[in-house]
Amino acid sequence: MIENGYWRRSAPLIALATGLVTASGAAAQTANDAQAADDVVVTGTRIRRPDLTSNSPLTSVNAQELTLQGTNNIENALNRLPQFTADANENVSNGSNGTAQVNLRNLGSNRVLTLVNGQRLLPTQAMDLNFIPSAIVERVDIVTGGASAVYGSDALSGVVNFILRDKLDGFRLDAQTSIADHTNDNGFLRGIVSGRGYQTAPSHVFDGGKQDINASFGKTMLDGRLNITVYGGYRRTDPVLQSTRDVSACALNSASTTFTCGGSSNTPFGTFTPLGGPLAGQKLTNSRDGSKTWVPYDSTYTYNYAPLNYFQRSDDRYNAGAFVHLELSKAAEIYGSYMYMDDRSFSQVAPSALWFGQTYAVTCNNPLMSASQQQSLCGAAAGTAATQNTLIGYRLGGSGTLPRRDDLQHHYYRSMVGVRGDIGHGFNYDFSVLRSSAHYDEQYLNDVNVAKAQKALLAVPDGKGGAVCQSVLNGTDSACTPINVFQAGGLTGQQAQYLYAPTRTWGRYALNVISGSITGDLGTFGIASPWAKDGVSIVLGGEHRRETLYFTGDEVAKQAGTQDSDGIIAVNEGFGEIEVPIAQDSAIGKSLTLNGGFRYSAYKNDQRSTGYSSKFNAFTYKGELSWQVVDPVRLRASFNHAIRAPNISELFSNLSLGNVNAVDPCAGAKPTASLSACQLTGVTAAQYNSHLVIECPSDQCTGQSGGNRNLKPESADTYTAGIVLAPRGGRNLSVSIDYFNIKVKDYIGSIDPNTIISQCFSTGSPYYCGLFRRDPLTGSIFGTGYVVSTTLNTGYLKTSGLDIAANAMIPLGRLGRLYGDFIGTYLFQQATQPLPGGDSYDCKGLFGYACGQPTPVWRHNVRVTWKPDQKTSLSFNWRYIGPTSNSATSSNSYLTGPADPIDARLPAYSYFDLTGAVEVNRNLTLRIGANNLLDKSPPALASGVLNLFGNGNTYPGVYDVLGRRIFVGATVKF
Incomplete structure (x- = not known):
């Protein structure tokens, strides 16, 4: 179930939430349920009091909704919500770093703060939702708007807070398996692929399997004063090739109202442009008949690089952890946790090549060339030891050549210990120490080393009718093997093995946090509004954070341009919050409450390798208003001034x-x-x-x-206003409408190369x-050659819109109950100003080069669940994604450009999901379901139109790219 989080956490809401439970009467319930009703902390505030409600727009996704979705990837579940835009995910291969992230309000994954039980999850640059143990997630709270005054830097677009079940009493085992089931029946695309002579996708596929098994156990002891909870799990994701889907079987190019199979000029036939000699500037290729003859290059020689690319990366994840709570007395509860994850993912793309555009020197007497090729390349110097500079593109192929693979490994550690308690007179304290670290290791396999390729092209006669590298003769590289790129398919597997040079890079990110706060009810001292029965509540506290980065690579990686990076960011902060009930049960309504907060931050940035150091200070604040006019109607509004300090990578990463x-x-x-x-x-x-x-x-x-040490913090002003309608306390119906407006100033980023290109040529x-x-x-x-797109403080980002949510329960008598949930977002604006004082552009309703993934004006989710009894449920879900247009069709000078009609618009998309569950007995629950029930294929776009996170001629984070996914799962509890 998706909840909009506006109401008291009281019996009516709990009853509504549990209506969608696929396994009611759980034996492994949380051990602190009774306490939760007495002492509530809501995401977005540190104030503690009974019946506390959120003063910011808050959406909660509970464990039952995650189960109904049948997904074992948290990011996939969140990306279905209209507040989110897809970010790094399992369906991105080329350029992936192996992580999973979320992007709230399309303001960037680095502007949303991710928490676990109200505390930071991982170092900012190493955020990875794979670390979240989904099997023990109680709910996910999503708060829109700046929250830096409460949580510190990074919370500009909002906060995602994963609330874990860290006090279990019993044993729970969750297991699920799923598979993609897709029929390839797009006659239009299949005709394009077959017409080009390429292999079409199979007519029907079952692939992309996922297996997930998780166990958790908790025990309460010492008369309820001690609880120990442990968990562990394993998840496997099988890879899927792009050759298995119609949409991705070849790299598409647009041609007015149709597509053609395009591809790469780096082909097994070879591509050559001499920079001197008789044929200087001409684009040539080897003859198709296998002879050592150059002929003019044309588009019929392009290479289809798509089939071997992954459409779903392989992944293996192990995680484990433990939570401890020990109540020594009311004044002292010791709590702690340890979390660990080992994740390994492989991305895969087409075999490597000598990439066209790289200039190589070729010996004019290279015996692997024919006499005619030597003459065409060198003219009068043919047959001599002279060299000629040439642009060469040549795709490795045949026996012994392998696709490029990226071996991405992550090891995450997070430990925390704290003490909290009641110090009397309505005051509580909380002190904790947290340390998390991320160890990253990447090996790039089966890629051509440019230096080796150059040596292999400087071949001369060996005196025996063969060829030998000059580097062998002069002793600089005895392993050098001459390569035959001068005929189609001439490069052998042995030659390819010489060219391969695996590269390895690795790094370590660490975060240390020391935090302490005191919360209190000043009402115990008589400090309260004369029109309210509840007193003033306050929070005062301080926090120290320290983030470190070290990144390096092996010698081969450094030869290719990788440089060492290091950095330290330390911040000391003081914060406070106050909540003042102005009036309660008065002439102006049931209640009127004000909330305010502030945070002062002192930053220090250091880079030991260069001796660089800098300091700056920042101040953030917030104000919120909640007015319960009558029981069914509540109005709310908030303002937040938030900041995001530049992170280590933005400051110190090398070019x-x-x-x-x-x-x-x-x-x-x-x-x-x-x-x-x-x-x-x-x-x-x-x-x-x-x-x-x-x-x-x-x-x-x-x-x-690359980074920029002169960056300053970006700031954001966030406004929200909304109304909540909850007749009869929200037992049968609740509706909320919220307006949000977020403007990020001096935002840290790089100017998109497409913006640079379009603005240069349109304005000069x-x-x-x-x-x-x-x-x-x-x-x-x-x-x-390249376009400079390094990090800097740019103009602004701005988004605004409406969130609409509703929950309903309809009694059906003997037929049980029907539950409904609705959440939708209407977008008013998604604007970017690339440079301060310059023009801006709005990506609302657009996709494309500058705008990236589709940003529809309207998105929604509707879930209807029927529970004929307490043991059975059947749930139907409708996901709607509104239509979008190619940004190149816009008249805005930042966006306008060439756009073929076939790429001009993406239609609205509707996906339908169905899940059924039955509680066999009090210990066993079974479930089965299908997402994308109708097996709808994603929209196709020319590969050149795609931007970040595009893959396989579509946007896999936005659309279901693998077709229908069928899942079967079971939950066992004791």
């Missing part, structure tokens, strides 16, 4: 190059930009006129990213055009 989806207007035989416009970006007249500027392969240009801005670093030989912006 690096990576792929970005973009199109170069100056490239190709028919550039879309004029010579004068291209010259502003560094293209020479000779490069432009000779068509030497090469198109980015598969629209994969290169961007430079010296700032944007000055961010191009073109290859001096070819003028290209891939390979050694």
